[in-house]
Amino acid sequence: MKTTANTLMLICLLMLTTFSLMAQQQRYTVSGYVKDEHSGESLIGISIGKPGTSVGTVTNEYGFYSLTLPAGSHEIQYSYMGYKPIKMTIDLTSNKRQDIKLAQADRQLNEVVITSKQQEKNINTLNTSLNKLDIAEMKKLPTFMGEVDVLRAIQTLPGVNTVGEGAASFNVRGGAGDENLILMDEAPVYNSTHMLGFFSVFNPDAVKNINLIKGGFPAEYGGRTASVLDIRMKDGNNQKLGLTGGIGNIFSRLAVEGPIQKDKSSFIIAGRRSYMDVMMKPFMKGDMKDTKLYFYDLTAKVNFNLNKNNSLFVSGYFGRDVFGFGGQVNMNWGNTTTSVRWNHIFNNRLFMNLTTYYTKYDYSLEFKSKETDVAKQSYKWTSNIINYGIKPAFTYYINSNNTLHFGVQSVLYTFKPGKGTATDGETTNETVLKDKNALEGAVYLDHELKAGKFGVQYGVRLSGFQFRGKGTAYYYADTTAGIRKRLDHTQEFAAGKTIADYYFLEPRISAKYKLNATSAVKAAYSRSAQYMHQLSNTASPTPVDIWTPVTNNVKPQLTDQVTAGYFYNAPGDKFELSAEVFYKTMKDQLDFIDNSDLDLNEFIEADLLASTGRAYGLELYVKKDIGNTTGWVSYTLSRSERKTPGISQSEWFINRYDRTHNVNVVVSHEFTKRISMGANWVFASGTPATFADARLEFQDWDIPYNTTEKRNNYRLKPFHRLDLSVTWKGKQLKRWKGEWVFSLYNVYARRNAYTVYFRQNEDDPNKKEAVRLSIIGSIIPGITYNFKF
């Protein structure tokens, strides 16, 4: 601990010396917010720079920028894809506040506009392994059942895949599904899908843009090791009241946004509800009569520009899936998140965002006797995880070449793994799995340095985790790897007392060298620690797969990743290209013994194993942003493996989410102003699988058995699928704007294998068969009417 603190101090000192040396010439700062003229939405990633030079910056997540230049007159241009650029001459004789409003460009202007997005180009940014998508791009993708979906959109990017259609998690660069940090307006989201994985919980009407970071993590991000999916919601139009929505065959959406006080404050409320249960109702009789099957979510946000230097954002999300069966089984689950953020400009070079958040995931499962039953019985389980977090984050814009990011983060966790209530007539019996408590903290500092063709962002994050009382610590005896550990003893800890704690120093560095006007090379290294795991031993996580902190038995996962890439931006921005390679090692990934019991098990840690993982790959990406035909092609060649004592003969085996090849082709074409078309083709190597090569006859069963004892040594057939969509815009009236989206998912009706399993033939028990399950085995049409008022 002491040495890490010393290292940190040393780095700070070094940085300060560098800066004091630089602050010689008289310089002034121009700073401010960049917003959309019509909606007042703050604009993220806007380029601000001196045309023809590499001097410049981009707006941050809140639309703020700060650019320090030598005294004198400067021509400054503000530009962003899809917006009319603004060029102005600024006389810098003192520090200057310059808030800017950009107007959206007409379609014809696109080409002009885009050629000027200097600072945002991949060859000019420091980050490697970063993909950005804004909602306009996501809307061009063919949809699943007519719905624009954030999680489906990111799966078209290189390095991202899933275990199959309908899976409730995604995998980035060979990492497990629980290694992704999903942030919605800075609050973590634990369950990112509705309907067990078919739809994401993010309402597209309320999403502004997303960033997916797969490597070279800036020091401000931590707690998960594979990726950061940073989702930013709209602020709400502060100019005029507006209504957007859509009516589809699965669910409908409605969003209202508008000013509370024009230019000063605004709100957005967006809701969705699925209605398959309503449509099914006439067909549900008898047992199925009380079937409940729906989800809903509500996203709301208000923001206030308190004055020139202070703004406040309050965001909330509430979503729930409800499932009931014949009145006898009831289940529901969902996330709740709330975040309050305060942006404060201390001076024209020091910006702070203070986020406090609350996030909760909970589920409930209930069995009940029938209304008609004489003996009344019920059995109900509830479980939840709650976090309270606070994270002040500072950006210090020292000058046009140096920026400093630093901050502190703290999260308080409570886990209620399960409370069971059983009633039998008049008697009620309650069982409670003991709460778990934990505290996570981090401090970080990083420095962004631009020096001509060279740029580097380096920093360090010191993170710590305390698994603490009030709670019970379980101590297990060592045993043969792969076998349930025997409980040795337990010990009670009082509130606040440390049961186990861990600290890690996580160095991060990304560097860029611009080769010429069109190309750059970049490299990055990052170490990240993860203190939370989702306990899931099924192909796709279920809603009852709970999260658990690291404890005295479960160690934090530590991932080291190196990545290097070549980036090319064709002259005139005709297209951009990137090629990246990565290699990463994962220590203490979570694995499970055979036949592990993860449901409501007090002694769950006896079933957990620690494994070592490694992943490596090549990612190619070509993207075309301008013209009538736009889109991208991504290709990933990769491997993801792990080694777990006691599993697969303790040898390396391929992860279920490994894909040797993964190709995505996304094309959209605008035929006329009113008709456009989108296409998406996916190809992925088959999922690794474990097959039975023998059966055991036992008590009238035929038990499938794998005599090789090797895991995932076969692969299912390759996965491929084509989706198409056509968007037809009706007559665009002054206020009412409507469009029809017709989509076809799985156009050539391929039956892609999700799993292969083994069973006795239902009609002839003597016959044993291998069965391929395709979650989606046919062509799925979708139709949605979207409107804007």
Added chain:
Amino acid sequence: MKRIINIFAILVTAAAGFTSCEDVIDLDIPNGKTFAVVDAWITNEAGKQSIRITESVPYTATGAAPAISDAVVVLTDLTDNKTYPFTFANGVYSHDPGLDKSIGVLNHAYKLRIELKTEVFEAIDTIKRVPEIDSISYEFKTEENSASNEEGYYARFWGRDLAGASDYYWVRSYRNTKENRVGDAFAVDGSYQEYVSDSAIFIVPISESITDWDKPFQLNETVIVRLASLTKSSHTFLTHVESQLNNGGLFAKILENVKSNIKNTNASSETRVLGWFGTSAVKFKERVIR
């Protein structure tokens, strides 16, 4: 619990208008190694008790697995130190203590010893207590009133977990005769988990498990239910078997081999047998659908 979620998954896919589909496929994989498989389950039922020892066969091989006939099988009641030799005839090893006598006695521990070629294997299990099945009830459902769209009689059993301690049970049901198995379910006390309830009536998914929803009982058929006690380790084994037998769906698990409690007495030997030795006290109940 995972099964409940799987029902949900099926409903979601069906309701959303897309049907997940299953196709029987040919897998071109090499035949696995051959192991001896011991199927030994001793109960306190009176009369003859049998043990099967077969060879494992390729998964899709048709026909019964070949029996191993040259083993020496001896069961010992460790509690009152009696031994019962099992002899091979008609594909099974059996011992008949006489029509009204039973080998299995409540709360007694048993050791199974198998000599196979030069190797000796042993396993131990205990007969735990089991409650009575109070009754079987049934309800007629028309095609459209049934969740599975199958017309017929849907039966459930009524019983109450024994008070005190955690009890583990195996519910198996049959149609007309004990040769005709319908379904299996496993319970801890009256539900799925320890320390949730005690002395409760078996909860709904378990009590209704005696009907095959795809093939409900019909008029004049006999519903037979067997409730068997289990040790915790036998319960763990059987639920593992269950998860391997019904391992499809969105939440499929990786195929994880079932473990065996029948160990080679020579720890340094590489030779293994598969299967399980379990013991149970059993109670039966039957009812004819009228």
